[in-house]
Amino acid sequence: MGAACEEAPRQRADSAAAEPSEPRDLEAPGARGASQAVAEAPFAPVGGRDVAALQDPRPACIVGACAPDGQVALATVIWATPLSHTPPLVAFALRERSHTLGALRATGRFSLSMAAATAEGARAVEQCGTASGHAVDKGALVAHDLVDGLPVPRACASYLLCSVEGIQEAGDHLLVIGAVEAAATRCGQRDPKGRLLPFETLLCVQHGAYGACAPL
Numbered sequence: 511m512g513a514a515c516e517e518a519p520r521q522r523a524d525s526a527a528a529e530p531s532e533p534r535d536l537e538a539p540g541a542r543g544a545s546q547a548v549a550e551a552p553f554a555p556v557g558g559r560d561v562a563a564l565q566d567p568r569p570a571c572i573v574g575a576c577a578p579d580g581q582v583a584l585a586t587v588i589w590a591t592p593l594s595h596t597p598p599l600v601a602f603a604l605r606e607r608s609h610t611l612g613a614l615r616a617t618g619r620f621s622l623s624m625a626a627a628t629a630e631g632a633r634a635v636e637q638c639g640t641a642s643g644h645a646v647d648k649g650a651l652v653a654h655d656l657v658d659g660l661p662v663p664r665a666c667a668s669y670l671l672c673s674v675e676g677i678q679e680a681g682d683h684l685l686v687i688g689a690v691e692a693a694a695t696r697c698g699q700r701d702p703k704g705r706l707l708p709f710e711t712l713l714c715v716q717h718g719a720y721g722a723c724a725p726l
Contacts, residue, residue, distance in 0.1 A: 563717075566588075566716035567721055569588070569624055569712045569713065570586060570588055570625045570714065570715045571586070571625065572584055572638050573586075573602060573614070573622055574620060574654070574660055574661035574662060575620045578616050581613070581649060582648065582661045583612075583614075583643050583661075585638055587603065587604060589683070590603075598690035599675060599690065601685055602688075603685050603686070605682070605683055605684070608643075609643030609644045610643060611686070615674070619659070619660060619671070620660065621662050622669065623662050623666035624667050625663070625665060625666055626665055626667040627713045627714075627723075630665040634663045638652060653665070658671055658692065667713075668697060668711075670688075670690050670692070670693045671690070672689060672691060673691055696711065
């Protein structure tokens with residue numbers, strides 16, 4: 511089953527909650543029509559930041575950690591991916607100066623939460639991604655629970671609790687690899703083979719615009 515992204519209203523950190531948008535008609539020019547037009551267009555070379563944008567939109571995730579002094583650190587990431595089923599490994603990229611990176615380096619543990627496709631999920635992503643933890647106490651700003659000592663935003667659809675397996679340089683970012691210790695989800699939808707189908711619950715983001723996924 512494929513999935514198409516449907517646009518949801520953008521929520522800034524200081525904006526009021528908005529009702530989820532109605533699903534768009536996939537036959538409309540903004541959905542399947544646009545995809546068909548792209549499929550038939552000639553290729554054009556791109557470079558720079560456009561290279562990363564070619565794989566957008568991506569699910570929005572929030573990395574959480576607790577510093578040794580107990581301060582909660584939270585950061586939005588969209589460069590995140592599974593690496594292995596056995597053992598379960600995940601990876602994400604952060605910049606060297608990240609406050610959250612410093613916290614997880616010091617403690618060796620972090621949470622990786624997948625934001626829910628709701629106005630609250632979009633707001634949490636904005637709050638965790640538009641200001642530095644060096645200047646803002648995101649633990650006080652973002653509603654969360656501590657699960658096995660790690661912060662999990664309440665506006666998430668799923669979460670992973672991980673230990674740091676390794677950190678390595680990757681161009682202008684650092685790649686953090688984590689071993690999954692525990693995982694949980696609010697998504698109960700499965701396909702006939704019993705496999706999870708969480709895509710309708712995931713919040714996707716590209717250049718500050720948010721969307722939810724729907725079956726083709």
